[in-house]
Amino acid sequence: MKRKAPEKIGQYSVHDCIGQGSMGEIWLCHDPSLDRMLVVKRMQLALRGIEDLVQRFNREVQVLAAVNHPNIVQVYGYWLEKGQLNLSMEFINGWSLKQILDKTPNPPVWVTCSMLWDCFNALVHVHSKDFVHRDLKPGNIMIDFAGRTKLLDFGIARVANQDITIPGTILGTTAYMSPEQVRGDSATALSDLFSLGIIAFEMLTGKHPFRDEDAEGTSRNILNRNISPSNFPDTVPSELSRLVCRMLAKETARRVSSAYSCLMELDSIMDGLPRELSIPLSSWLRSVRKELPQPPPPVWKKNFLRKLF
Numbered sequence: 001m002k003r004k005a006p007e008k009i010g011q012y013s014v015h016d017c018i019g020q021g022s023m024g025e026i027w028l029c030h031d032p033s034l035d036r037m038l039v040v041k042r043m044q045l046a047l048r049g050i051e052d053l054v055q056r057f058n059r060e061v062q063v064l065a066a067v068n069h070p071n072i073v074q075v076y077g078y079w080l081e082k083g084q085l086n087l088s089m090e091f092i093n094g095w096s097l098k099q100i101l102d103k104t105p106n107p108p109v110w111v112t113c114s115m116l117w118d119c120f121n122a123l124v125h126v127h128s129k130d131f132v133h134r135d136l137k138p139g140n141i142m143i144d145f146a147g148r149t150k151l152l153d154f155g156i157a158r159v160a161n162q163d164i165t166i167p168g169t170i171l172g173t174t175a176y177m178s179p180e181q182v183r184g185d186s187a188t189a190l191s192d193l194f195s196l197g198i199i200a201f202e203m204l205t206g207k208h209p210f211r212d213e214d215a216e217g218t219s220r221n222i223l224n225r226n227i228s229p230s231n232f233p234d235t236v237p238s239e240l241s242r243l244v245c246r247m248l249a250k251e252t253a254r255r256v257s258s259a260y261s262c263l264m265e266l267d268s269i270m271d272g273l274p275r276e277l278s279i280p281l282s283s284w285l286r287s288v289r290k291e292l293p294q295p296p297p298p299v300w301k302k303n304f305l306r307k308l309f
Contacts, residue, residue, distance in 0.1 A: 009040050010081060012088065023053055024084075028091065037093075038076060043085040057085055063131050063154040064089065071122035073142075073152040092152070094144030095285065097199070101138055103288050106206030109236060110297055111284060113270050114277040115141070115203070118149035119196055120266060123259035126151075127189040134187045136195035137176040138202070143285060147278030174215045175208060179250050182219045190252045193259060197247030201227065204236050204244065223250070239269045272301030 005014045005027065012029035015037075019026035024043040031038055043057050064075035064087075074090040097115065100107065119141065126133060133140075133154060140153040174182075178194035181187050201209045209231070210221035227248045232241040243265050249255040256262050267275075283295040 009042065009086060010077070010079060010088070012038065012040060014040075023057060029088070037091045039089050039091045041087045041089070054085070057087070060154045061087055063126075063129075066129055067125060067131070069122055069125040070148070071118045071150055072125070073150050090150075092142045092144050092150050094142050094146075094148075094150075095289065096139050097141040097143065098138035100143065100285070100288060101202065105202075107203055108284070108294075108297060109204065109240070110273060110277070110300060111281065112200060112203040113240070113266065113273065114281050115143070115149050116196070116200055116266055117263070117270070117275065117277075119151065120259050120263040122149075122151045123189070123192055123196070124263060127192070127259055132187050132189055133192050133195075134181070135173055135176070136192055136199065137173045138199060141199070143281065145282060145285065147280070147282035147285065174218050175211050177219070177222060179223050180252065182222050188252065189258065190255050193247050193256055193262065194249075197244050200244045201231075201248065204232060204240070209248065226250070237269060239265070243269065274298055 005017060008014060009027060009029060011033065012031055015028045015030060017025055018028045018039070024041060027040045027042065029038055029040050030036070041057075041060075043054070061075065061078045064073065065078075068074070073092060076088040076090070078085075078087050080086070119136075123133070131154070133151065135153060136151075140151065142150045142152060144150065176195045176198050178187065178191035181191055198209060209227055210218055210225055212218045212221055227245050229238060229241040229245060232244075243256070243262065246254070246256045247262065256265075277298060280295070280298045284297075286292070287294045
């Protein structure tokens with residue numbers, strides 16, 4: 001049952017509840033002082049006494065306050081009101097990557113490259129601050145209607161060598177975990193790259209590389225199933241398939257070394273393709289949302305990719 005919206009949260013006028021989760025609710029609000037829409041995450045009253053969950057909420061605030069990047073959701077404020085913790089942040093007017101993949105499971109290669117370019121840039125910044133996201137998945141990646149990709153939901157992020165342990169729970173989403181997370185080891189920056197590699201594989205092939213009938217089978221596949229370039233269709237550039245395979249290496253010693261090295265490799269792969277793809281990505285997303293014919297793709301001047309279009 002949908003809960004009745006309060007008239008105000010803090011100084012903000014409440015419009016609608018746009019999400020509910022284990023920790024609380026997400027409200028779409030209007031800031032009259034700046035005449036802009038924003039989002040407020042409000043922790044449930046019943047959770048106030050659960051210290052680990054309060055720490056998780058505080059952790060998201062800590063991470064978002066420390067990062068400032070165009071590809072990461074921006075935090076505005078944090079306060080306690082009538083016994084409830086509230087976090088106000090940027091409203092991203094767009095679709096999650098999960099919504100996009102539900103509509104079109106196998107988007108064009110240039111769309112995947114654009115998403116990866118923005119995510120690698122965001123992770124370079126996040127990892128430079130000694131943060132690890134630990135829960136990268138299509139539901140935590142947004143593409144706004146202006147064609148910009150944003151990372152969100154840092155609620156279980158790892159800060160430096162600190163950790164939050166919630167008894168009886170698994171930190172992360174099984175289908176997008178790295179092998180070390182499945183084993184219960186600490187997540188590192190390379191764990192984020194493995195998770196992003198799963199997402200990239202999913203976009204390039206139209207299917208998840210490890211998903212099984214249940215979480216146990218999926219975990220077993222993450223630990224044991226190897227991915228090679230032969231698992232990709234011919235329309236995927238060989239350099240890109242090899243990069244994704246190295247992101248999905250089981251052993252961290254064999255995995256790509258950093259988000260920055262991924263970014264440099266992708267830069268070479270995207271040779272001949274504009275890096276600023278927000279306008280064509282916006283047009284493409286509009287066609288997906290409204291189920292219209294896809295617009296002409298951006299011109300990619302690299303010879304071996306012309307067959308893609």
